[in-house]
Amino acid sequence: MGAYFLRKLLQSLLLILGVLVLVFMMVRFTGDPVALMVSREATAEQREQIRVSLGLDQPVPVQFVRYLGGLLRGDLGQSLSLGLPNSLLIGQRIGATFELALASLLLSLAIAVPLGIMAGLRPGSGMDWLGRSVGLAGQTIHSVWLAMILILVFAVQLRWLPSFGRDSWQSLILPTLALSLGSIGQIVQLTRSTVLEVRRENFIRTAHAKGMSAQRVAFGHIAPNVAIPLLSVISVGFTYALGGSVYIEQVFAWPGLGSLLSNAIGDNDFPLVQSITIFIALFAISVNLITDLLYGVVDPRVRLGR
Numbered sequence: 001m002g003a004y005f006l007r008k009l010l011q012s013l014l015l016i017l018g019v020l021v022l023v024f025m026m027v028r029f030t031g032d033p034v035a036l037m038v039s040r041e042a043t044a045e046q047r048e049q050i051r052v053s054l055g056l057d058q059p060v061p062v063q064f065v066r067y068l069g070g071l072l073r074g075d076l077g078q079s080l081s082l083g084l085p086n087s088l089l090i091g092q093r094i095g096a097t098f099e100l101a102l103a104s105l106l107l108s109l110a111i112a113v114p115l116g117i118m119a120g121l122r123p124g125s126g127m128d129w130l131g132r133s134v135g136l137a138g139q140t141i142h143s144v145w146l147a148m149i150l151i152l153v154f155a156v157q158l159r160w161l162p163s164f165g166r167d168s169w170q171s172l173i174l175p176t177l178a179l180s181l182g183s184i185g186q187i188v189q190l191t192r193s194t195v196l197e198v199r200r201e202n203f204i205r206t207a208h209a210k211g212m213s214a215q216r217v218a219f220g221h222i223a224p225n226v227a228i229p230l231l232s233v234i235s236v237g238f239t240y241a242l243g244g245s246v247y248i249e250q251v252f253a254w255p256g257l258g259s260l261l262s263n264a265i266g267d268n269d270f271p272l273v274q275s276i277t278i279f280i281a282l283f284a285i286s287v288n289l290i291t292d293l294l295y296g297v298v299d300p301r302v303r304l305g306r
Helices: 002-029 033-037 044-053 060-072 086-121 126-140 143-157 169-199 202-209 214-251 257-266 270-298
Strands: none
Touching (some): 002 270, 086 126, 086 169, 086 214, 086 257, 086 270, 143 169, 169 214, 202 214, 214 270, 257 270
8 A cells, every 4th residue: 555655646746747847838838928917018127127026037947946946835926916925815715616616516426426326227217318318418518608597597587596706605506506517417427337337247146146135236236336436536526626616706706716817817917827727736636646545445456556
């Protein structure tokens, strides 16, 4: 287990380094960062002052090393448009984004896992048709389009729920519904296909031959085997919710990282955009590392390379 942990940790560290290099270079390859930050009326002297204050007058390798040193000290730089440390701005918004992402994930699991299991246990039934329909809808309906429909129906016409802000628990309902549909479709399809596959295994036939009830076989043999691939889906779903929140938070004026990133892009706030992008990427890598370690605990064959 120790060797497996070290191997996965090393892979994650290398991936983090690759992400840092990629984000750092992509921002600079899109053009002169100073030209993106200042107005066209800015003088050459003003541009040079900003370039020097941000360290952009140094060679790119020197800039990268300085940026890595700042990250190791917890320094993500300072927002140009707001004049505050990027770490402070991210800290103020991350709670709202986690709240929305977690609510979306929990709703997805509560709906998709039971539906996928029932659809897989009864292929060709009405429940199977419902599961396949929900899975298809989740993969084809765009979350932003769904958000607009939800606002039109429940906020504008029926006036049951608020359409923007984070004032009460009711404000969480519509963005959670819009954000969770994609994850629901993905989890339903994976759960259904996994159940169908496990049902054909020899140990399931043996359990039935021993006279075990269908309920005991489902919960005692099928469910544990479904839980293993669901680990990866849960991690991907949570990361997807964080990424998808960029659009959903804008639609519902949800005060999270997504709306902060969108505003930073609109304001040409290059340091803040870079910091938020790297933060989300590091979080996704961390979630993936935890998932890999859980895989090794749940299924010993994974850490043995089988």
